[in-house]
Amino acid sequence: MAQTMIPALEVVADPDALTARAVERVLAAMEASPYGFRFGLCGGHTPEGLYRALARPPAEGRVPWERVIVFLGDERRVPDDDPRSNFGFVKRVFLDDVRLPMAGVLKPKAALPDGDAAAAAYEKLLRREMGTTPVDFLLLGLGEDGHIASIFPSSPALDEKDRWVMSVPAPTTVGPRVPRLTLTPVRILEAREVLVLVSGAGKAAAVARALAAEGDERACPARLLHRAGGKVTFLCDRAAAARIALA
Numbered sequence: 292m293a294q295t296m297i298p299a300l301e302v303v304a305d306p307d308a309l310t311a312r313a314v315e316r317v318l319a320a321m322e323a324s325p326y327g328f329r330f331g332l333c334g335g336h337t338p339e340g341l342y343r344a345l346a347r348p349p350a351e352g353r354v355p356w357e358r359v360i361v362f363l364g365d366e367r368r369v370p371d372d373d374p375r376s377n378f379g380f381v382k383r384v385f386l387d388d389v390r391l392p393m394a395g396v397l398k399p400k401a402a403l404p405d406g407d408a409a410a411a412a413y414e415k416l417l418r419r420e421m422g423t424t425p426v427d428f429l430l431l432g433l434g435e436d437g438h439i440a441s442i443f444p445s446s447p448a449l450d451e452k453d454r455w456v457m458s459v460p461a462p463t464t465v466g467p468r469v470p471r472l473t474l475t476p477v478r479i480l481e482a483r484e485v486l487v488l489v490s491g492a493g494k495a496a497a498v499a500r501a502l503a504a505e506g507d508e509r510a511c512p513a514r515l516l517h518r519a520g521g522k523v524t525f526l527c528d529r530a531a532a533a534r535i536a537l538a
Contacts, residue, residue, distance in 0.1 A: 298523035310340030331429035334377030342385035406458030437511030441471035
């Protein structure tokens with residue numbers, strides 16, 4: 292059986308403090324990685340403050356964009372200009388405002404009609420541009436149903452042993468209910484550092500389930516992070532950590 296370790300928990304006062312701390316964590320990781328930085332992004336509302344801060348002074352001036360590669364950990368299978376697109380969101384609030392070379396932006400062709408072909412093409416792109424070197428820093432969100440990336444409860448991605456990217460059906464537990472592409476645990480668990488950003492009382496039960504000493508990955512996929520090879524931290528505001536007993 293694979294060795295497990297409960298991820299670290301860091302609690303800050305509120306969403307503004309969460310953004311400030313996330314910026315510190317990302318910049319510290321970049322500065323500790325002098326040769327290249329493979330940066331996995333997530334969608335959702337919670338990282339918006341982080342993205343906007345990284346694209347503006349003073350943080351923007353500390354980022355060596357010429358050696359950064361960014362990519363998405365998951366995507367909805369919709370066109371980039373669809374309001375539900377993770378890439379469209381990240382582009383609007385982040386990528387349009389930074390000096391990142393276009394060669395450093397890796398994105399899936401999520402709107403292809405064949406989901407398996409779209410997943411295979413995205414995996415091929417990631418392998419070609421990043422090789423098998425582990426991701427340096429992976430941002431994840433946490434759903435109220437316990438999902439990370441687009442790995443939902445009982446997802447077939449939980450059983451994947453070889454592929455980095457999979458096409459998965461539309462979720463039934465949260466919206467938007469559209470099919471997705473997602474990194475699989477194969478790649479997620481290899482990351483050097485994973486930062487899970489969680490804000491709001493609505494996520495408190497999911498945080499407690501994700502960090503409990505025991506539990507079922509199929510019911511709460513975030514628990515797969517207990518098997519991660521690198522550093523994993525759940526960065527939560529007080530509302531999100533409300534069901535965790537803090538010392």
